[in-house]
Amino acid sequence: MAAQIEEKKQDLKDPRIDGIASSIRVVPNFPKPGIMFQDITTLLLNPKAFKNTVDLFVEQYTGKDISIVAGIEARGFIFGPPIALAIGAKFIPLRKPRKLPGEVISEEYVLEYGTDCLEMHIGAVQPGDHALVVDDLIATGGTLCAAINLLERAGAKVVECACVIELPELKGRERLKNKPLYVLVESH
Numbered sequence: 001m002a003a004q005i006e007e008k009k010q011d012l013k014d015p016r017i018d019g020i021a022s023s024i025r026v027v028p029n030f031p032k033p034g035i036m037f038q039d040i041t042t043l044l045l046n047p048k049a050f051k052n053t054v055d056l057f058v059e060q061y062t063g064k065d066i067s068i069v070a071g072i073e074a075r076g077f078i079f080g081p082p083i084a085l086a087i088g089a090k091f092i093p094l095r096k097p098r099k100l101p102g103e104v105i106s107e108e109y110v111l112e113y114g115t116d117c118l119e120m121h122i123g124a125v126q127p128g129d130h131a132l133v134v135d136d137l138i139a140t141g142g143t144l145c146a147a148i149n150l151l152e153r154a155g156a157k158v159v160e161c162a163c164v165i166e167l168p169e170l171k172g173r174e175r176l177k178n179k180p181l182y183v184l185v186e187s188h
Contacts, residue, residue, distance in 0.1 A: 016052040021185045023049040038165045058086040067129045075136035094118045109146035127155035137165040141172030
C-alpha cells in the first residue's frame with residue numbers, strides 16, 4: 001500500500017522538480033563537521049531551474065488570499081520577493097539582529113547548529129494579514145517556528161510555509177504548529 005502511494009506521488013510530481021533538485025549542490029561538513037549543507041547558489045546559477053523554482057511557488061499561491069510574503073534572512077530574500085510581486089502581496093524581510101533600523105519585534109530560536117534571532121519592523125504586519133513564510137530549507141524547523149511566532153504575535157495569520165528543500169529526517173515539519181508546508185525537494 002505504501003509503495004502504491006509513493007508511486008502515485010511520483011506520477012503526480014511536476015517534471016520541473018528533477019531539474020531543480022539536480023541543480024542543488026550538497027557540501028559536506030559545512031558550516032560544521034557533520035552538516036550536509038544544501039547549497040542553492042548552484043540553483044541560482046541555472047536560470048531555468050531558478051525560474052522554475054519561483055514559478056512553482058507562484059502557481060501554488062496565486063489566488064490564495066495571501067497579503068504578505070515573509071522571507072527569512074538571507075535565502076528567503078531570494079525567493080520571497082519575486083513570489084510576493086507575482087501574487088500581489090507585500091514582502092516583509094525577517095532579519096538577523098541589529099540589521100533593521102527603527103523599532104523591531106524579535107523572536108529567539110534554536111537551530112540545528114546554534115541559536116539565533118529574527119527581527120521584523122513593528123507595523124510591517126497589520127492584524128488579519130494572511131502570511132506565507134518563505135525560506136530555502138527546513139531542517140529542524142526552528143527558524144520557521146520563530147518566523148510563525150513573530151508574525152502571529154504581530155497579528156498575522158500564517159497560512160503556510162514554503163521551502164525549496166526539506167530534510168525530512170530532522171522532522172522540522174512536525175514543529176510547525178500544524179501549519180501546512182509546501183516543499184519542492186526532499187533531501188535524504
